[in-house]
Amino acid sequence: MATETASATGTGVPTGTTTAAGRALALGRAELTLLGRNRMALYTVLLTPVLVIYAVSSGARKLDLSGSGMSFKEATMTGAFGYVLIFVVYCNLMSVFTARREELVLKRLRTGEAGDLEILAGTALPSLTIAVAQCALLVTAGMAWLHMRIPARPDLLVAGVLLGLALLTPLAAACTAFTKSSETAQLAAMPLVMVSMLGSGMFCPLEAMPDALAKACSLLPMTPVVQLMRDGWLGGASTAGTLGHLGAALAWTAVAVFAVRRWFRWEPRR
Amino acid sequence: MDVGDGVIEVSELRRRYGQPGAEGFEAVRDVSFSVRRGELFALLGTNGAGKTSTVELLEGLARPTGGRVRVLGHDPYEERGAVRPRMGVMLQEGGFPSDLTVAETVRMWAGCTTGARPVGEALGLVGLEARRDVRIKQLSGGERRRLDLALALLGRPEVLFLDEPTTGLDPEARHTTWELVRRLRDEGTTVLLTTHYLEEAESLADRLAIMREGRIVASGTPGQVIGAYPARIRFAMPTGWFVGDLPPLDALGVLRHQESDGRVELQTTELQRTLTGLLFWARDKDVELEGLDARTASLEEAFLAIAGASAPGRGE
Numbered sequence: 001m002a003t004e005t006a007s008a009t010g011t012g013v014p015t016g017t018t019t020a021a022g023r024a025l026a027l028g029r030a031e032l033t034l035l036g037r038n039r040m041a042l043y044t045v046l047l048t049p050v051l052v053i054y055a056v057s058s059g060a061r062k063l064d065l066s067g068s069g070m071s072f073k074e075a076t077m078t079g080a081f082g083y084v085l086i087f088v089v090y091c092n093l094m095s096v097f098t099a100r101r102e103e104l105v106l107k108r109l110r111t112g113e114a115g116d117l118e119i120l121a122g123t124a125l126p127s128l129t130i131a132v133a134q135c136a137l138l139v140t141a142g143m144a145w146l147h148m149r150i151p152a153r154p155d156l157l158v159a160g161v162l163l164g165l166a167l168l169t170p171l172a173a174a175c176t177a178f179t180k181s182s183e184t185a186q187l188a189a190m191p192l193v194m195v196s197m198l199g200s201g202m203f204c205p206l207e208a209m210p211d212a213l214a215k216a217c218s219l220l221p222m223t224p225v226v227q228l229m230r231d232g233w234l235g236g237a238s239t240a241g242t243l244g245h246l247g248a249a250l251a252w253t254a255v256a257v258f259a260v261r262r263w264f265r266w267e268p269r270r
Numbered sequence: 271m272d273v274g275d276g277v278i279e280v281s282e283l284r285r286r287y288g289q290p291g292a293e294g295f296e297a298v299r300d301v302s303f304s305v306r307r308g309e310l311f312a313l314l315g316t317n318g319a320g321k322t323s324t325v326e327l328l329e330g331l332a333r334p335t336g337g338r339v340r341v342l343g344h345d346p347y348e349e350r351g352a353v354r355p356r357m358g359v360m361l362q363e364g365g366f367p368s369d370l371t372v373a374e375t376v377r378m379w380a381g382c383t384t385g386a387r388p389v390g391e392a393l394g395l396v397g398l399e400a401r402r403d404v405r406i407k408q409l410s411g412g413e414r415r416r417l418d419l420a421l422a423l424l425g426r427p428e429v430l431f432l433d434e435p436t437t438g439l440d441p442e443a444r445h446t447t448w449e450l451v452r453r454l455r456d457e458g459t460t461v462l463l464t465t466h467y468l469e470e471a472e473s474l475a476d477r478l479a480i481m482r483e484g485r486i487v488a489s490g491t492p493g494q495v496i497g498a499y500p501a502r503i504r505f506a507m508p509t510g511w512f513v514g515d516l517p518p519l520d521a522l523g524v525l526r527h528q529e530s531d532g533r534v535e536l537q538t539t540e541l542q543r544t545l546t547g548l549l550f551w552a553r554d555k556d557v558e559l560e561g562l563d564a565r566t567a568s569l570e571e572a573f574l575a576i577a578g579a580s581a582p583g584r585g586e
Contacts, residue, residue: 017355017384026381030370037369104365108418111329111359114382115350 023114027122031096035126041095045088045130068207070234075205077142078230081135082202082222085164088131091189093124093172095182102181107267120260124169135161139233152235156242160228163249167221167256174259180268196222201230221256224248277342277429277460278305278328284336285323297323299484300337305477310451310461312471314573315481321464322362324481325433328462329359341429355384358427362434362464364418368407372398372417375406376424383425395450396420397443411438419447423454430454432463436470448474472496472569480576488576492569499567499575500525501541503548505559507532515555522547533561541566 035041065075100106100123109119139157142148151157175192179185197203200222206214217223224245231237231245283301288294297320305311313321327334330346330353339345344352366375373389380386393399396416401409409417415438422430432451436444444467451474455461465471471478472492479489488495507513513529516522523540538544545564552559 018382023382026378029381030367030374030378033374034367034369100365100367103368104361104363105367106365107331108361108364108366109382110331111354111361111364112379112382113351113354113384 018113020115020118024118024122024125027109027114027119028125031123032126041092045092045127065205065208068205069236070205070207073142073146074148074234075208077138077146077148078233079202079205079226080138081160081164081229082196082200082226084131084134084138085161085168085225086193086196086202086222088134089124089127089165089168090172091186091193092127093169094175094179094185094189096123096127097173097176098179098185099182101176101265102268104267110266116266120169120173128165128169131165132161135229142233149234151233153232153237155232156228156237157232159246160225160232160249163228163246163253164222164225167225167249167253170253170256170260171221173264174256177259177263177265192221195220199223201226205230218248221252224252275306276304276340277307277309278303278311278462279340280304280324280328280337282337283324283327283334283339285320285327285332286335296335297484298327298334301481301484301486302337303479303486303489305460305462307460308455308458309476310455310463310474312475312478313462313464313481314466314468314471314478315464316466319481320484321481322433323484325431325462325464329357329361329431330354355425356427357429357431358422358425359431360415360418360422360433360435362437364421366406366414366417369405371403371405372409373402375417376420379421379424385426386424387426392420392424395423397446412440412443415439416443416447419450428458428460430459430461432461434464434466436465436467444470468569468573480573482576488572496567496569496572499572500537500539501544501564501566503536503538503541503545503562503564505534505548505562507534508557508559511555511557517547517551 035045065072068075070078097106097120106119110116114122139151143150171192172189175188176185179188199217200220201217202222206217206223206227209217218227224247228242228245228249231242281302283298284296285298286294286296299320301320301324303311313324315321326332327339328341328346330341330350333347339347341353342356346353346357370378372393376389376392380389380392386392387395389402390399393402396419398413398416398420401413406414406417415435419432419435422432435451436447439447448470451461451463455474455476463471463474475492477489477491478495479486480495481487488498507529513527513534519527519536522536522544523538524536524544525539526537528535536544536548541564548559
């Protein structure tokens with residue numbers, strides 16, 4: 001028993017005040033350790049994007065991209081941003097948030113000093129960091145090995161990544177309202193994954209779709225994010241189009257944040 | 271009572287689950303109490319009496335349906351940031367990521383705690399130093415409870431909320447925990463504890479309240495709560511003697527008596543007077559009162575009488 005410290009009990013003299021950033025980092029560090037110990041999640045986060053790009057590349061070769069004004073290589077590499085975001089951020093975080101809720105970790109954390117936003121952000125931190133790193137890797141690899149151009153509008157590229165994270169993190173949290181375990185979370189993530197792959201320009205650019213279909217697909221949550229990043233790298237975006245994408249991404253983010261505030265459960269359903 | 275000194279103030283507290291009307295369930299119904307600085311207050315009750323529902327409101331985990339809570343002068347739900355750095359919480363069922371080690375868990379928690387103790391010191395408080403590199407999923411239930419307690423104490427809190435802190439502990443660990451809680455109380459920590467171990471409340475609490483169906487049905491010091499219930503004397507009637515042969519029971523201060531198979535039980539609020547009368551009678555008649563057993567009421571008896579027939583026993 002540590003008697004020398006006993007006198008400090010109950011005096012309430014703070015010696016190391018915590019900050020929001022410090023608390024989120026402490027949670028993020030623990031979460032990174034957990035990610036390192038979860039082989040399944042590690043594969044999802046590190047390998048799936050690569051595998052998907054490989055799988056898609058063989059199929060997409062047959063696509064007629066003549067209407068899109070971009071090469072097969074350009075369509076695949078920019079579509080890969082979408083895969084990274086959806087698998088590393090959305091799918092993975094749905095599992096993580098569900099697992100922490102079911103283990104009563106979220107409830108326990110809420111009795112501490114960290115606020116709700118810090119808890120969710122800290123828990124998401126490793127996934128978000130890895131997603132950003134993978135997007136940077138895609139651009140670097142594209143320029144170094146595939147002789148692709150330097151990003152035309154880095155600002156749009158960055159805006160696309162950040163909006164993607166800001167949108168998919170609360171969306172993942174909100175969708176855990178339907179899950180009971182990290183396994184069912186993977187299943188519950190599938191609808192958005194499929195819809196985004198087919199309809200948000202990840203597999204086939206909207207520019208190569210019939211007009212009516214492209215219009216409908218532009219309303220999907222991932223579409224503006226993928227479009228912003230694609231325009232950011234390849235260029236050729238109109239101001240009106242860019243503003244539209246920004247507005248759509250922000251609108252979806254607002255919906256996701258509202259859904260979290262309304263439906264997110266901090267403890268398992270009894 | 272000096273209300274201004276109340277570290278925890280609860281008045282007319284209500285908590286309702288679900289929809290208003292018949293579908294909902296009111297778990298906390300008009301609960302009021304106050305806990306002074308340095309006091310150890312115990313909330314007792316059967317499962318489902320509303321203890322945890324009440325404590326969660328004090329911890330600021332949920333907003334009350336009605337009434338008022340103040341912890342250290344603040345609303346724990348609305349002013350979370352002002353209260354949290356000064357309080358420690360141990361939930362009835364808290365959770366930790368199962369793949370973290372004990373030390374990693376404490377480190378994570380320390381990063382979220384103002385003025386946190388070093389990891390080794392925190393684990394030392396609850397005797398978990400030897401388990402620091404063990405994964406949470408490999409800990410026993412009792413070890414998890416002790417880790418939970420270590421985290422509640424990590425920031426040297428002024429106010430400590432312990433929701434059934436010793437459930438699942440073996441007797442030795444339970445006594446160690448009691449010693450620790452007693453020491454914290456002696457050092458000035460205000461403690462609110464829920465328990466269904468009556469022995470725990472009896473030995474630790476300065477004051478206690480017994481809850482039933484969401485209401486406080488008895489409160490006071492353990493002595494006051496128990497004092498409202500009679501002591502009892504049991505013995506076997508000597509062969510050939512009958513209850514009618516005893517001195518007049520009214521004169522001995524006996525409230526009630528019952529007899530079955532030659533065993534007699536007397537209930538009295540004046541144990542010494544009743545017992546003296548009984549023993550003088552036995553000496554005068556030169557008889558042996560076999561199996562003589564006299565005891566004041568215990569909290570258990572008071573609890574069983576108050577909380578209802580479905581109350582769980584002492585050991586569970």
